[in-house]
Structure formats: C-alpha cells, structure tokens
Amino acid sequence: MSGEAPRTSLYAVKVTIGQEKAVVEMLADRAATEGIPITAILSAAELKGYIIIESPTPHHVDELIRGMRHVRGRVQGVVDYAEVDRYLQARPAVEGLAVGTIVEIIAGPFKGMQAKVMNVDKVKEEVTIEILEASYTLPITVHADYVRPIKGVSP
Amino acid sequence: MSEKACRNCRLITRDRVCPNCRSSDLSEDFTGLLVVLDPENSELAKRAGIKKKGRYALRVR
Ligand SMILES: [Zn+2]
Numbered sequence: 001m002s003g004e005a006p007r008t009s010l011y012a013v014k015v016t017i018g019q020e021k022a023v024v025e026m027l028a029d030r031a032a033t034e035g036i037p038i039t040a041i042l043s044a045a046e047l048k049g050y051i052i053i054e055s056p057t058p059h060h061v062d063e064l065i066r067g068m069r070h071v072r073g074r075v076q077g078v079v080d081y082a083e084v085d086r087y088l089q090a091r092p093a094v095e096g097l098a099v100g101t102i103v104e105i106i107a108g109p110f111k112g113m114q115a116k117v118m119n120v121d122k123v124k125e126e127v128t129i130e131i132l133e134a135s136y137t138l139p140i141t142v143h144a145d146y147v148r149p150i151k152g153v154s155p
Numbered sequence: 156m157s158e159k160a161c162r163n164c165r166l167i168t169r170d171r172v173c174p175n176c177r178s179s180d181l182s183e184d185f186t187g188l189l190v191v192l193d194p195e196n197s198e199l200a201k202r203a204g205i206k207k208k209g210r211y212a213l214r215v216r
C-alpha cells in the first residue's frame with residue numbers, strides 16, 4: 001500500500017573510521033545467517049564513522065551488533081528517513097550547476113577556492129570552471145562532484 | 156575480476172554483465188554501500204528504487 005508509514009526505523013551505529021563498509025558486510029552476513037530481522041544496512045561515503053541499520057526494533061539492532069568487531073555502539077534514538085534520502089537518490093552530479101553558477105571547489109589542489117562555471121557537460125558529468133581568486137583566467141575541467149554551488153550566490 | 160557497480164541499477168558485481176538488469180555498463184568508480192536484505196519491508200530500498208535483495212552502490216560514476 002502506498003503512503004503507508006514504514007514499519008521499520010533507522011538506527012545509527014558508531015563504528016571505527018575506515019571500517020564502515022567492512023562492518024556493513026559482516027553485519028549483513030550475520031543478519032542472514034542468524035535470521036535477525038534487519039531489512040537493510042547502509043554506509044555512505046559522507047557519513048564517516050557511522051553506519052545506518054534499518055530494522056523493526058532497536059532490540060534487533062543491539063542483537064545484531066553485539067560483540068562485533070569495529071562496532072562502538074548504537075546511537076540513542078532514531079534517524080529520520082529524510083536525513084538519509086540524499087545518500088539514496090542517484091541525483092545527477094551536475095544538478096544545480098549552470099553556466100555562471102558560482103561554486104566552491106571541495107576537492108583537489110584548488111580545494112576551498114571559489115570558481116565560476118563556464119561550461120557543463122551533462123553526459124560526462126564534468127564542469128569547466130574558472131577560479132575567481134586566480135590572477136589570470138585558467139579554465140579547468142573537473143568532475144561535477146568536485147564542486148558545490150554556493151548558496152545565496154546566483155549568476 | 157574486481158568489483159564493479161552497474162550504472163543502471165547500482166548492483167555491485169564481479170560479473171561482466173549485471174546479473175540484475177543485464178546491463179554491461181559497469182563502473183569501478185563507485186562509493187557507498189547499501190545491503191538490502193528484505194526489499195519488501197525496507198523503506199531504504201523503496202526510497203532508493205531497489206526491488207531485489209543484494210549489495211548496491213549509492214553513487215556510481
Ligand atoms: Zn544492473
């Protein structure tokens with residue numbers, strides 16, 4: 001039935017940084033072999049040191065993580081589904097980027113600098129940008145994941 | 156073969172063709188991991204548009 005409230009909740013579990021995916025795999029194996037009712041387990045690149053477990057009850061999450069390597073414990077309370085939506089949707093990387101958009105570079109050697117979008121390649125998911133702080137204009141092409149539109153600055 | 160993720164359905168596989176959707180558009184460049192154990196009752200799977208059990212990437216380049 002559509003529109004029905006989910007019968008599961010999301011629980012955050014603190015884990016060793018760098019071991020998020022490994023823990024997800026181990027817990028998924030355990031849930032399957034021991035028949036613990038866990039519906040899904042997630043590790044997002046942006047969520048360092050935590051994984052998200054979906055289950056009907058926190059009790060089953062505690063049962064699942066008990067004694068497991070690299071697990072540091074469950075965070076009290078539940079995580080809102082809306083909070084994890086942005087990790088789930090295969091949103092195009094170029095969304096929100098257009099010619100003239102002012103962006104911040106979030107990775108690579110120019111990290112932290114502001115730039116102006118000169119061209120958007122939707123197929124390759126690349127943008128050509130010009131760094132604003134540079135004393136000369138040098139267009140560079142980077143993957144769209146490497147830039148983020150700056151809020152409140154419109155072209 | 157190393158693991159790749161399907162650009163179409165995001166399933167992670169070692170095969171040359173996605174066993175889920177038969178696409179051969181696979182990528183080694185992927186991040187995130189979503190293991191769906193019970194697709195019928197998983198709200199995460201529903202929100203991610205996933206209908207089958209399995210291991211999925213969250214983002215595939
Ligand atoms: Zn596929």
